[in-house]
Every structure is written in C-alpha cells, then in structure tokens.
Amino acid sequence: MLVERPLTNLAPASQQPSDAFKLTNEQGFEWSLSFLTPTIYKITVVGPNHPLPQQSNVHWSNKPLAVSAKVDTGAQKATLSVDGLAHEVTVQFDDTPIVEIHETVEGSNDKVRIFGDNPHKSYCYSETGVTRYTRFNNQNLHIGMGEKAAPLDLTHRSFCISGSDSASYDAYRTDPLYKHTPFLMSLPKPFDADGEPQPLTSVVGIYSASNSDANWDVGRFIDEPWGMFKKYAQHYGGLEEYIILGEQAQQVVTQFSDLVGRPLLVPRDWLGYLASGMGLGESDVPIAQELLSGFPGTCKQHDIPCSAIHLSSGYTVDGEGNRLVFTMNTRRYPDFAELVKTFHKAGIRVTPNIKPYVAQAHPHYQKLYDAGALFTDPNNGNKPVVTRIWSSGIGCTALGSWVDLTSKAGREWWRQGALELCKLGVDSLWNDNNEFLLFDDAFICKNELDGDAKVDGNRTGKPTPVGALGRMTNTELMARESHQALVTQHPDRRPFVLTRSANVGTQKWAASTWSGDNRTSWHNLRGSIAMGLNAQMSLMQSYGNDIGGFAGPLPSPELFVRWIQSGITQPRFCIHSFKPCKEDPTGVKLNNLPWMYPEVVDIIRTTIKRRYELLPFINNLNWRSHLAAEPMNTWLGWNEFAADPNVYSREVLEGFDYWIGHGQLLVAGAYHENELTRRVYLPAAGKEDTKVYYDTHSPFKVYKSGQWVENVSTPLSHFAVFAREGTVVPVGLGKVTITQNEGPATITCSGTKILTEQEGGQCVYDDWRGIEVFPSPVDAKSPSEYTYSWIEDDGVSAKPAVAEFKVDISSSQDEVSVKASATKSDFKPLWGNTLWVILPRADTRKVQGASKTMLYKGQTAYAITVSGL
Template sequence: MPIIERELFGFKLSSDSAPKVGDSITSFTLATPSSGPYNNLTYTLSFPLPNVYRILLTGPDRPRPPHDNVILTSKPLEFKLTSLDTKACKAIFDFPSTEASDQFDGTGRKRELHLTWSEHLLIYVYEEVGGKKVRILGDLPNRAYALTEHGIMRHWWAEPDNLHLGLGEKAAPLDLSNRSFSMHGSDSAAYDAYNTDPLYKHTPYLISSPKPTEEGQELVSTYAIYHPTNSGGVWDVRREHDDPWGFFKTYRQDWGGLEEWVLVGKGVKEIVRTFAEIVGRPRLVGRDWLGYLASGMGLGETDKPPAQELLSEWPNLCKEHDIPCSAMHLSSGYTVDPKTGNRYVFTMNKDRYPDFKGMVAHFHKSGIKVVPNIKPYALQSHPHYERLHGEDALFYDPIMKGSVVTRIWSSGVGDNEKGSWVDMTSKEGRQWWAEGVKSLIDLGCDGMWDDNNEFYLHDDEFVCKSDMPKSFSSPSTEAGTVGLHGRMINTELMNYVSHTELSKANPERRTYVLTRSGNVGTFKYACSTWSGDNWTSWHNLRGSQAIQLNAGMSLMQSYGSDIGGFGGPLPTPEMFVRWVQLGVTHSRFCIHSFKPDKNDPSGSAATNTPWMYPEVLPIIRETIKWRYEYLPFFNSLMWESHINATPSTAWLGYGEFASDPALYTDEVLSGFDAWLGPGSILVAPALFEGELSRQVYFPKFSAKDTSLYFDLHAPYGKYKAGTKTTVATPLEHFGLFAREGAVIPVGKRYQTVTQKKGPSRTTTDGVDVVLESEGGVVGLDDWRGVKIFPSTERSTYEGRWTEDDGISANPGKTVVSVKYKGGKDEVEVEIKFEEHDFDTLWGKTVAVLLPIGDNRVVKGGKEGVWEGRKVWNVQVKGGN
C-alpha cells in the first residue's frame, strides 16, 4: 500500500518573538496553531557549527527521536538575520562566521540560507562562486515536508549530475545515485554485494558532491544530510519521479519528529571531518588488531577431536607454514550445548573446551590475541532464559501480553528455534550482558566480538524499557515502542556494555569491541566492524571494495570483509589469492568463513586458512608478510583516522584529488581502485578471473600535476599523474603504486611487540609473549625504515607518521616528520621528532629506502642492507 502523505502548511512566526533585521540570534522558530490538523508543531532552525544547520520539527505525536548518536554539546552559534518579510513569510540568514569557519569548511565563501513558510516550508542554500550567487541545495517546492502515519517524510530538489556517497554500509557500486535504500539493519547472510539491501548497519547520512566536467572548474560545495534517529526508514536517491516535480530525493522516517543536520563543505573530505565533529571520531584501534586476524569457526565446531585440541595446534601451524598471526576469533562453537546442539551465549561446552583459560594462555604465548563471539539473545531452552524473563529483561508484546518470542538462529545453517532478544534498554538486560562479558574477560579474552546484533524485531509496536544509562543523551526515559526508539539503540547499548566491562577490568588498555551491526552511536564503543556474512564469488569480491569505501566515508574506518567469502563454496586458489591481496590493503584484514564439509571430520576443510592451497601458499605468505612490513604505516593511518577522521582506504576523489574530472567517469567510478592513505599509495587490485593485466589511471590534483607514480612491483616503472596505462597483474601480485612525495614507514615482516616489558608484551592474564630470542615467533619492533619517492628535479616533500605502544588506553605518541629533496645524484633527507612521548625500541635511527633501481646516495646517511636491499641509515633529530 502507498504511504499516506499529508503535506505541511500553516506555520507562523510569532510577532512577540520575531527577530528584527540585523539581529544576531541562536535559533529561529515557527509554529502551527494549537488547533487544526497540524496542532502545536514546532519548527526550529539553528547552527551548531559554522558550516552546519539543524532543523528540529516536532509535535505532540511526533516527539524528537530518542537517540545517543550526537556527541556535539556546544551551544548553537549566533547567526544573522539579513532579510525578513513577514507578509510574504520569507527570511534570509547568513551562515555564522567564526574563527573556526575555515577550519571546518575550507572555502571561505559567503553562504546564505533562505527560508519561506508562506504556503509550505522551504529552504534553499546559496553561496558565491565565481562572483555569482549559486544554489547548493534546496527543498522540493510545495512538497518539502509531510507527515506519515507515525513519522515524517522529506523531499529535496535532486541535482541531476551529483555523486552520492555514504549511507554507511550499502551495496556496490560506489555511486548511490538513482537507487533506494532501507534504513535499518538485517542479518543479510549470503548477500549479493551489488543488490542486497539492507545489509547490517543503520547510517542515515547521505553525501551529495558535484562532479567536475573540465579541468580547473570551480565547483559549488559538497553537502550531506544526516538524520540521527534510530527509527527505520527509506532513502530514495533520485530514483522516484512524479509530475509536476520531476526527479527528486526523498527520506522517509517511520517514527517520530524530524531532527535533520545539513553539513556543507569543500569536498567530501571536509564533510567527513565535520560529520566526525558531530558524532565522534573513530576509536583508535590497537596495533595487534591490524595484523592477520584468523578465525576458528570450522576448527571450533568439532567434538572429535575436541575443538580445543584442534585450535591449540593453530600457533604451531602458523609457525610451520611461516605465517604471522595476531589474533584468533573464536566463533560461538564454544557455547554449543552437548545435548541440544544449540548455542547458549555465556555458557561453556566443557567437552569441547576442557580448559578454555589454558587455551587462551597458550595463544597468548605465541602473541595471538583471543576474541570470542557473543550474541544478544537467548533461546527458550537457554539456562538463563527464566532469569531474563523473570527480571523483565526481554521485549514486551502488547498484543500477546508477554515477552516477545520469535525464531532465532540456533545451530547450523538455517536452524532456528523459539527465543527472545534481550532488551538492552533495561538495566536487567545490561546487567546480564555485563556479567557474561566479565566471565570471558576473567578467562583471559582480549576483546569481545558482538555478533548477530541487528535486533531485527518484526513489529514496531513491541515495547522496550528505555531505561538508559545516565551517560546517554536520549531524552526518552519511559518505556516506548521499538518503532520510535529504533532497534539499533540496543546494538549500541550492547557494545557500550562490552566496552565498559573491558575498560573496567583493564583500564590501562585500549578496548577492542568488534561489532557486526551498528547505528552511528555504536562506534563510540566498538572500534572495528566488517561487512558481514558474504558469499564466495568473484562478483561479491568485486562488490566488497565499493562497500568498503562508502563505509569509510561514514566513519567505519577499521573495516573489511571476510576474506575468501563466509558462506558458499570454497574459493578457487586464484580467487583466494586475489581476495587476500585486496584484503591486506584494508584496515581490517581477517580470513573468516563457514564452509562445513561433512566428509571431513577433522573440520580442516570447514574454514579458509592461508595454507589450504599448497600451490599458492608462497603467494599468500608473501602477501601477509607485506601486511606486517607495512604495519607501522597502517598504525599511523589509524591515528590519522582517530584524529582527523581520514579513512585509510579512500575513494580516489578524496581530498585534493576531487577536482580530477577523469575520476568521475563511469569507468573509474565503477572500478575498484582506491587510495591506501589518501595521496600515498594507489591500490589497483585484480578482481576478475584470469586478469593478468589491466588498465590503471593515475589521479592528479590539478591540471598542472605531473607527479610520478612508482610501481612497487617489477618492472618498477614510473607513470605520470593524469595518464592511463596497462600494467601487469600476474597472480603473484596486484597493482600497487606509491605517489611521488609519499612517506611510508615500514617494519619487520612478521609480528612484533613494541615493549620488552609492559602491556604490549604481557597480556591481561599475566602471560608474557615468548620472543624469538626465547624460541618463539614474535620479535621486537626495534627496526624502522621509511620508504620515500623523490623525483630528480629537487622538489621538496614533507610527510610524517605516528608511533605508539599500540595498546594503552591513553597512549603517549611519537610523531616523526620527514623532509626530503631529490637531485640528480643524491637525495637530501631530514628526519625529526615533532613529538616524542613514547620511547620506541628502534631508538633514533631510521633506514631510508629509495625506490628499487634508484642508485642515488642519501646525503649524510650511512649505507646498510635490509632484507637484501640497500638502505641509508639516518639519525633522527630532536627527541628526549
């Protein structure tokens, strides 16, 4: 059935509170009469930031959506009323000008907001571009705001050629234009990376950015629209067409009043940074979670031999195959009840795991962290179910007058039984979750894997307690419907409790919470996520790259996909290699799968492992070791994400490259290339079967940009920005090109610790990592190199990277700056400590690596050798 839509009109400006032209005000409010079809609706405009305006439209039956998705607490800024016509119901406002204006925006342009309410509410935003006043964005005339049964519908004018990005975790391709998307999360197991919607996240945040069509074109600003609600809804991005309005953009929010934030800035980079000011920057990820993350789903499901016996062989298998490994994900097989075969969270299968704590300590000795899978529901046969039911910790069904009971995944593929989701908005539900998390921490676990947490309750009228922690900003304190509160407030609270318990148990350590689902507020507590239960295919491998890029621009910046595919058939050797090659360039690199093979009782064929195909093991090994070599670079990129909200894996048009028209062609936009560290390394993966060569375009930041790109693989060619060429992509490697001027810190090609003594070396259960000098496989992080890429034209380049211990909750950090200049016969390099609050094991010596084949001398450097390559050891200036 069609949505009933009632257009809004009848708003008035109270003469008693009407501001005068020239006044500086902090809000502008309109209201409807206290009687009539739209009684007591209030519409308020304010400016939380110099480049952000906020609309709040509420009424008696349209309360402000309860949420904790905004961290910005500063008072609204003053803005100026420059024009007011009360008869025509029109007003013009200047965007507020403050010292921070350029910091958030970067354009220095004057902007105006035009508001009319004579017949319908209507907003347009204009700015001066090239001496002319140009419209950036605007509402759809005569149809901008409408009421639905329980919520609000919004319509905007749709720019015909803009690029649309964001919305969190959405199916490929990258450009979201001309498609519709559901605003809620679902357990989308075996999804199609190009067609399935929704996936697992809830992120009502859409970016709209103009496309340059010619060199040197001056563009209007980029903008984004964000609705902090947790309520479900739909974003339609210029797919609908209706005469007389033509094409337009629509957001339909199922429940509650409207809270709308509109962000305006110079390109996507400034929008992402501003969004982080509103909702919070990504959490800093621990260093150990940046290496190869393994999964024991297949191994952990076995009874004969017991799963603990198989899993305990993992460190030995890694050593045997010379594969470094940083963490093991324990799937929920450890919770399987021996009698029923069902999974009961926070219980232990003693037959499979007779000494769970001892197994964790065994992993710790090999430098492998352990993170167990936990799920926020209980089957009716769960031993804790009666407690949860008796303490009123389950959702309430007002029709059936009892706890909500539904079908929930219980055991194998497609298996389900009756059970209940635990209401995390209740104190009792959170207390139960906290006790369960604490029990796993006591067994030595290093983090929590919050899984199966979409809370996909099927009726909006179900009731939740809404008894929130004091730290939450949600205005609702009474029990309310799931429709109004949104399902994923529970996901956020689940992650909140996991994070809080980890922090309480080990306050000196950075918490690690991995979540499958999430709203925007979730990532205040979870520092990592992934694209869920993908299906093994070349098609889905390709689609994973676009999902990765939009997730990063939505502040999910420690993100990846299940390497090799979670469900479906085993990947072919070629597909597995290509997936690993792509995966090592993402901020989260995890090989994870569920591929049961009933003909293999050992379970070894039930999970993707690096050594499952001996014929390609040398390639897999080399690729994983490349990841560890570049681990200092990834660690620094995570700092950049944490401080400046910069995604480590970024769209090619991110930042200074946004003006390159070639990046907006269908060929490039629908392709798979990306930045690893914007402006540092161009990643050009091979994602088609048998693709042994492919064309690559090298982005430029201006018409005059002739910077070089250095091929990091043989034949180590050089290519100019703005050109396109065919490069080799044999199975042994993918396309990887460092941009001229890049500064890439590198380390050892295996796992290392940053301290001889301390939390980096000693785990929470008091177990010391066994070092290679003691017969183990883990080394000390006592060598640092930096790869630089100078031309021969004496251009000067600057860059920096950040070091820390990788584990502390409040780490001291060391920032190393590099300045270099290339000449015909020599390269000048200066390395300094900008900050020096963490004493690195590598001290004050950095090995400078020039591109392979570059025989120039590094002035002042001492010649040496590393991994068979010539290096130039340079002393770092400054420091303690």
C-alpha cells in the same frame, strides 16, 4: 497505505529565541533552523505525536550561534545570518518551509544553489513519522550511507535504512545489509550536464539523527509534478537533521565526526592478520580446545604471522546444538582460560563471539523472563516475544527471545556475562547477530536508559514501541556494555569491541566492524570494494570483509590469493569463514586458512608478511582516522582529486581501485579470473599537477598524473600498487612485533608473557624501522621538496604515550636528501634513532649523509639518524 500531509501554514514565532529561527502553525508543529557552526545547520520538526527522535548519537554540547533574521513579510521570506557565515541562507515560508543555501562561485559574483528543499513538498508528516524532500542534482555524485551494496555511486538508487541478518548476501543487490547509517553526501562534479568545465562548489552532507527505520531515495523515485527530488522517509518521530558543508568531502566527514564522535583508536595487534577458529572451534572429535591449541604451532610451521583468533560461538553450544550465550561447553573446552594463555604466549589475541538472544533452552531464560529483560508483545497480553532465531547451526532455527538491552535487568545480565568472559583473559569481545530484527514495530522495549545512553528526561523512561525507539538502540547498548566490561577488567588497555551491526551511536563503543556474512564469488569480491569505501567515508573506518567469503563454496586458489591481496590494503584484514566442505586427513572440517592450498601458500605468506611490514604505515593511518576522521581507503576522486573529470567516468566509478593513505598508494588489484594485466587510471590533482606515479612492481616505469596506463602487470604473485611522488611509507619487520621490552605490550590480558622467537615463541621486538621514499624522479626539471610525518606508540595503552616523527625530502639528479627528526618523543621506540631509507628499486641515487648501508629485498637501504631522540 502511508498518507503524507505537507507541513504548511507556518509563520515566524512571535517570540524568536536568539539561537534559532522558528516557524509554527495552528496544528501544533514547530519547524526550527539553528547554526551549530557556520557550516553545520540543524533543522528540527516536532508536533503532535511527532517528538524529536530519542537518540544518543549526537553529542554536540556547544550552544548554537546567535541567529539574525531579516524577514520580508510580503514575500514571506527570511534571510539568516550568523558570525562567520560564508553562504547565503534563506527560508521561504509562504507554502511549506523551503531552505536554500547559495554560495558565490570563485572568481565571479555569480551565486549557485548548493542545497535546497523541494518546493511545495519539503516537509511532510504521516501518522507516525516524517518525510523530507530535498532538491536532487542528478549531475552530482552521491556517496556515504554506511554499508551499502556496490557500486560506489548511490545516485538513482533507493535504500532501506535498517539492519538485517543478510547472510550470504549479494554485494551488488542486497538491501538492507547490517548497518543503520542515514548519512548522505552530495559531491559536485567539475563539469556540467553538457560536459563543459565548471568550478567545483561545496560538498553537502545530510545526517538524520534517528535510530528509527527509514528509507532513502536518491532520485530513483519520480513524481513529475514535484520536480526532481531526494526523499528521506523516517518511520517514527519528528525530524532532527544536520546539514554539513565543506569545500571537500573530508571536511564534511570530519564535521560529521564532530557531531557523533571520532573513530576509536584500534589496538595495534588488531591491524595484523586476524584468523578464524570457526571450523576448529565446532569440533567434538578431536575436541575443539585440542585443535585450537595447535593453531599457533601450525602458523609457526607455515611461517605465517598471526595477531588474533576469532572464537566463534561453538564454545557455547550445548549437547543439543543450541548456542547459549555466556555458557561454556566444558567438554569441548575443558579449560578455556588455559586455551587463551596458549594463544597469548604466541602473541595471538583472542576474541569470543557473543550473541544477544537466548534460546528457550538457555539456563537463564526463565530468569530473564521473570526480570522483564525480554521484549514484550502488546497484542499477546504483554508476554515476552518468542521468535525463531539462528541457534542450532547454520541454516537452522530455534525458539527463543532477544534480550531487551534497554531494560536495566537486560543490561545488568549482559554486563555480567561479558565481564566473566573478560576475567578469562580474552582481549576483545565480538558482538555478533546484533541487528535486533524484531518483525513487529509494536513490540515493546523497556526504555530504561541511563548514563551515556540517556538523552534527557523528556525522551526516556517509559516503555516504548521498538519501532519508535529504533531497534539498533539495542545494538548500541550491547556495544556499550561490552566496552565497559573490557574497561572494567583491563582499565589501562585500549578496549576493542568488534560489532557486526551498528547505528551511528555504536561507534562510540565499538572500534571495528565488518561486512557480515558474505558469500564466496568473484562477483562479491568486486562488490566488497565499493561497500568498504562508502562505509569508511561514513566513519566506519576500521572496516573489512571476510577474506575468501564466509558462506558458499571454498574459494579457488586464485580467488583466495586475490582476496588476500586486496585485504592487506584495507583497515581490517581478517580471514574468516564457515566452510563445512573441506576436511583435513583427520576428518576435521576446515574453514579458509592461509595454508589450505599448498600450490599458492608461498604467495600468501609473502602477501601476509607485507601486511606486517606495512603496520607502521597502517598504524599511522589508524591514528589519522582517530584524530581527524580520515579514512584509510578512499575512492580515487577524494579531496583534491575531485577536480579531475576522469575520476567520474564509469570505468573509474564502477571500478575497484582506491587509495590507501589518501594520495599516497593507489591499489589496483585483480578482481577477475585470469586477470594478468590491468588498465589503471592515475588521477591528477588539478591541471597543473606535475607529480608522477611509480609502479612499485615495475622499477623502471614512472607515469605522469592524469593518464590511463595500459597493460599494468598483475601476475598471480602480486597486485599492482602505484606510489605517488612524495609518498613516504614507514615499514617494519614482516613478523608479529612487540613494541616494548617491558610493560603492557609484553603482558597480555591473561597475565601471560608473550614469548619471543629467542624464547621459543613466534614474536620479535619492533627494533627495525625503514621508510620507503618516492622522491621527485631523476629527470625532474624542477625537483620538489616533500614532508611527511607519522605517529608511533605502544599500540596497547588506553592513554598511550606517543612519538611523532617528521622527514623532509629533497632531491637532485645525483642524490636524495632525507632529514628525520622526532617532533615529540614521549614514547621511546625500540628501533632507537636509526632509520633506513629505501628508494624506488630503479633509483640509483645515493642518500645524502647516510652512515651505513644494508641489503633490503635485493636493493640498497641507507641508514640515517633521527634527531631529537
């Protein structure tokens, strides 16, 4: 049984440094509060057998601000201040330490507590770990924690902060899933417990910087004598916690990224349709390479643009069915490098699957064993840990060992194996099955860390129980070595590592992730929406799920269409599965493929092409994520829409609608069988919001903000999308496009030139650009003026030149004025200086000063000239 002991009898240190307020006790524990900025606070607790967590997640290098403490010795209370502090921060220390943060309510002198430690039981320690109790406001909305099961609101729920190989999980019930993200945000609502309006106060985020497993309870656990509380129980080590304040949730997320790093910039090609080769890649008759070589031609035959192929681990399978990482089944793949070139000619990038364990049948197993590159068991003579791992096929296990990537030998072996794959011309590395779910915390890892993984000499360097270090330190190191292999082989190109599992530190190396091995069902499609929103709001901003479901039965044609429709509006659009239940006429097992249902292939083709049309818009959102940590998808109450009380209704919070591009496009998909109409809420940004929403599929329908819309049409042919007034959507061609006439965008990692359609290939040059513009409507009494900007680059380079464009929009009853300029032009887009303006379909106004027109999807588009190019 876990025994918790409250941290008590603390007193101010006799010699307080100027950069922190510290309390100590006779047991040898030290509690400390420092201010990294006026809105980022750091709390640490260290003591006997409770060192600070060993981690490289936080990379903050600036010195803390100088702290002034006004101590009331009688009340045993300190009031702290630093330059720029807008909140009242106090520390009570007559019992356990109690931090409270108050802010002044706008328009009054009233102060409200926005954060507080739980009285009498705020900080507790166990034999190995620490538990935090903070006040719980059950009226607040709680979001974040990375990848957690639906619904969106985490209130009154509890979670395991760990990673597991959660194959075929339930998107509403399974916990944990694949990620380790101890980051929680508490968002106030614009009304009190009685439903009366109240001013919004600051959003509060809490991040606990440890890779150790933990449990987060968000008001589910009740122990009446101690009041209402949230509980964070970290299994090992002392506490390193960051409290982050922001007027809106985005400010908290951006500051979180200041601590741990911005999301990496995803190469443009990985924003298109990403295909799966698993069913083809496992084939022996015909051989996999023969089948996969025909994939680009099949895409061309069905007129389906495709940007990348995932080569599952079938290329490593030996004659006994064992998956042996970094080996090659030369019977299935007689010339792997030539296969890569075949894909590259078609403009399809390649990412092979790699797994961080070795079966005992692996030719390097004994070498790794002898080098000390495997985890060891102190209860079994320090022999390497042998466990059962997925190796011989779905549902089968084989004996083997996880590679200890905290060991120098393990990292060197992994780095070399990854580099050899890169030398074959692959564009990316796909880190899979990397949860390192060793079943005993006492197993030992070498902890021989170096470079970016090393924190300091006091926290690294000697063998450590894997529970204390944190299993996912290995996940991070695996991503680092894969990243470095790509950088070594292709130094001028933007590295792209895809990872299934992740701790917070992994995002420094892996640009993208996904929701793991989901299961086909309408239920799981619905649950995936909330999973993706919480993940993106926790800095996993290139996130998606396996379209159509990885495990389980094949999706029905309707379910497949609806999943694809949802997928094209998410950061990562990948149709991937293992579906050994449908065969083509040759007897080859197939997985989810866009053309597998002829009766709906036209809808799917149109939908995927719409993804490619949206790539300039999505690429700009990718840039916004990288520069400012802005998620591509957010819930309907994000930022200024938090003031709308209706977004907190159960129907919205447990619904499935979201923004793509905050405040721009509202996506309202169909997530139930035979759902041909929808009820949709259009949020308002405050009481004075007069903006309208355009139903992009019903050209004569325009709606005011802050209302429910009934009977929104969602036929199988399309989902519903509402464009908020002022929205501008840059669009391109519905094909795989090449952004340069020459240079890195035309030559792949194998040195192969991408072939255009004119050369018999499947790609075209990115030589046309439009903007879909949604101005004030014709009948607006006071038309508003709007400005929008976006970024373009070659999508490939590690240090890209960029072009930045701005459009200014105004309107009258007769015409719309759109003025475009290049505010930065280091990158020269192939579309030159001609920009085509596309108004809503029912809008018959002309564009002022247009030089020419063209027919675009049955409506008139107007050409304007971009100045400054």
